[in-house]
Amino acid sequence: MAKKIIYKEEVREKLQKGVAKLADAVATTLGPKGRNVAIDKKWGAPSVIHDGVSVAKEIELEDPFENMGAQLVKEAASKTADVAGDGTTTSTVLARAIVDEGIKMITAGSNPMVMRRGLEKAGEYVVNELKKMGKDIKQSDIANVATISAGDPQLGQLIAEALKKVGKDGVVTVEEGRGLSTEIEYKExxxxxxxxxxxxxxxxxxxxxxxxxxxxxxxxxxxxxxxxxxxxxxxxxxxxxxxxxxxxxxxxxxxxxxxxxxxxxxxxxxxxxxxxxxxxxxxxxxxxxxxxxxxxxxxxxxxxxxxxxxxxxxxxxxxxxxxxxxxxxxxxxxDPSKLKARIAQIRRAIDETTSDFDREKLQERLAKLSGGVAIINVGAATEVELKDKKERVNDAVAATKAALEEGIVPGGSVALLDIATRMNIKDLQDAKASRDEQFGFEIVQRSLEAPFVKLIQNAGIDAGQLIAKARAASATGQGFNVLKLESVESAEPVDMIKEGIIDPLKVVRTAVQNAISVATMILTTEALVVEIPEKKESPAAGGMPGGMGGMDY
The missing domain is CATH 3.50.7.10 (GroEL)
Incomplete structure (x- = not known):
């Protein structure tokens, strides 16, 4: 089959348009004041979604070249969801910002292959800073993480209760309930x-x-x-x-x-x-x-x-x-008595073993066997609400497990904003990095503010007027409680961790890594190849049917 190929500026223009179309739809859902996205189905009621990755998965663009850009960013969102369970919208917003900034620099004459090194170094810097910033999660914070991810305090409390019961290695499954209320049941x-x-x-x-x-x-x-x-x-x-x-x-x-x-x-x-x-x-x-x-x-x-x-x-x-x-x-x-005996036997083996590796594996077995399974039966008034709620609960369970695994950082995009204000190009200049490499580093630095800007825009506030105040506040882990934000004038910074506005470190880290990875691929692409669809020949128009015999005049 014949192929159509485009190059250079046209490639970047098409990819950028595709990224923008997907990111505009996905970014609508960011934050506690994010909006829903309604997706048409071929039958039945449309799906009403408040979950970035679910929106991304539904998007296919008509233009095949633009669609390539959209699909690459969709990959960043999906990978973030697979690894950390949340952060898909942040990853999409970051990728879009890096692509936009990067294309400006390439159009001005920068070499994308050299710029790539700066992007990668900036990514390493951000990840290291996030790890330094991370704190172990307290039991009281578990519900806060779940609430932020699920967007509902009641669901957050239920998820925290389930994880407290089964432990971080325990299993939490999410099922469709039969009633209006969401309930938990525990099973072996x-x-x-x-x-x-x-x-x-x-x-x-x-x-x-x-x-x-x-x-x-x-x-x-x-x-x-x-x-x-x-x-x-x-x-x-x-x-x-x-x-x-x-x-x-x-x-x-x-x-x-x-x-x-x-x-x-x-x-x-x-x-x-x-x-x-x-x-x-x-x-x-x-x-x-x-x-x-x-x-x-x-x-x-x-x-x-x-x-x-x-x-x-x-x-x-x-x-x-x-x-x-x-x-x-x-x-x-x-038999419950045999199960108890087996658990006791594994505990004795943990006490007796001298190998750290064996102890770790025995502890894994113990957690799997003794933790049991918590089943969250999600209730809702309609099928559409049920599907959306179930997706949000699934995300919240994964995000909360991520927080238990790697710890937490201040939420509300404050962690990335703080790192952006502290990123110093001088280290690269001292290492005699090339101009384009420095540009790559600065692109990431500027792009780290994009999630905060979108978060504030979704709250109906002019982010441009608030950004300077936010940069200064982020140095001490302070930011803005978007739910209480009414205007720029009345905006008062609060301690994000004390307010319970927190993000799992793993979620933010994964979002940054995947966004930089995908944006780098897009910026270093110089040609796109798609198949030209075969033209279907329309059937030849037939003549008028002949008259019936004996009807001639």
């Missing part, structure tokens, strides 16, 4: 870092996730390459249930193909998951799963073969969920 369960064996097991194509309710769970440390050995077991299973989860060392070849075909045909509902861990640790983790679910590990170490599997060997759970990289067992139906 665990999560491990191995996902499904094939994407054909997916039940939610939008999120590429699979789940099965009330399954039988077959647990083995063997590789399953053919299902011949399991046929007697499968025949007895289909008489009582169609739901089967297999956790095995590996499922491959004919066995995997047979399971997939039977799932697609509806013979039985299957989910195959790879066993977690390696070596002896894998055997221990499989035993943990067996005790949690009330099953038996089928292993040659215990003299068991796959041909001998019966329904009694299977574990049970309320639900098993998996995506490409993780799996989750919710509501394990094992």
């Amino acid at each position: 369960g665990m999560e491990f870092d191995k996902g499904y064996a094939s994407a054909y097991f997916v039940t939610n194509a939008d999120k590429m996730e699979a789940d099965i309710d009330d399954p039988y769970i077959l647990i083995t440390d063997k590789k399953i390459a053919a299902l011949n050995e399991l046929l007697p077991f499968l025949e007895s299973l289909v008489k009582v249930s169609k739901n089967l989860v297999i956790i095995a060392d590996d499922i491959e070849g004919e066995a995997l193909a047979t399971l997939v075909v039977n799932k697609l045909r509806g013979t039985f509902n299957t989910l195959a998951i790879k066993a977690p861990g390696f070596g002896d640790r894998r055997k221990e983790m499989l035993e943990d799963i067996a005790i949690l679910t009330g099953g038996t590990v089928i292993s040659e170490d215990t003299g068991r073969k796959l041909e001998s599997v019966t329904l009694e060997d299977c574990g049970r759970a309320d639900k098993v969920w998996a995506d490409k990289e993780n799996a989750r067992i919710i509501g394990g139906k094992g």
Whole structure:
């Protein structure tokens, strides 16, 4: 197929337009006074969204060259969401600012490949400063982080309560509730870092996730390459249930193909998951799963073969969920006394081990087994509200876990504003960096103010009049509570951390890194290639149908 190619100035113009169109839509949602974005669906009511990455995912532009710019920034937003769970709008706003500033400098004659070094050095500087600024999160701050991310104090309190109960390594899942109120329930369960064996097991194509309710769970440390050995077991299973989860060392070849075909045909509902861990640790983790679910590990170490599997060997759970990289067992139906004994055994092993590595792995197992699962059932009045609320709760859970992991920094874009005021080009000048490299550094410095400016604009205030006041206040960790901000004249700086206006360090760090990475790619692109769509020939217009016989005059 023929391709269309554009170069240089035209490339930058198209990419910049694409970035701007996506960023304008996404940035609307930034901050507590950010607005909603309504997205048309081909059927039913439109989705009303207050979540940056969800807006970004919906955007496809008509112009293929502009669309490339939009898709690159969408990648920055998605990566930020995947790693930190929040900060997608900040990442998009930053990327747009860096692209705009960078294109100005390139148009004025700067070399983008040299400028790139300055951008990267500025990124390293910002990340190091954020880490110095970070503070460990107190228990009282957990609800504040969740509230800011979810945009709702009641939801923030519920998320904090759930994480307090299960711990930072525990599992919090978000489900669609049946009523108007949002509630939490706790169940025995665990999560491990191995996902499904094939994407054909997916039940939610939008999120590429699979789940099965009330399954039988077959647990083995063997590789399953053919299902011949399991046929007697499968025949007895289909008489009582169609739901089967297999956790095995590996499922491959004919066995995997047979399971997939039977799932697609509806013979039985299957989910195959790879066993977690390696070596002896894998055997221990499989035993943990067996005790949690009330099953038996089928292993040659215990003299068991796959041909001998019966329904009694299977574990049970309320639900098993998996995506490409993780799996989750919710509501394990094992014997509570055996589970307590297993937890006590792991605690003794932690006390007795002399290896730091072994202790760390044992503590991970203990957290997974003893933490359980908190299920937040999100309630809402309408389907549209429910979907938006569920997305916000998911983001808030991930952001709160990020805060527990790496700590917090002052929120309200104050951390980035403070770093921008302290960034000093003199270090690069002393190192005899080239002019264009210094420009790259300064581009990031100026762009760090963009999230604050957008935050204030969304609150309906002129950011230009407030920025000088904000720069001075940021040096002491002070900023403005946007919810109480009425005018420039009445704006009084407050201590952001004391006010509970905080951001997870991991979220801000990831947003900056991804924004600089994507903006650098855009600024160093000199040619774009797209396919020229084939013109569809319109069918030749036929002549008028002939008259009926005998009708001539």
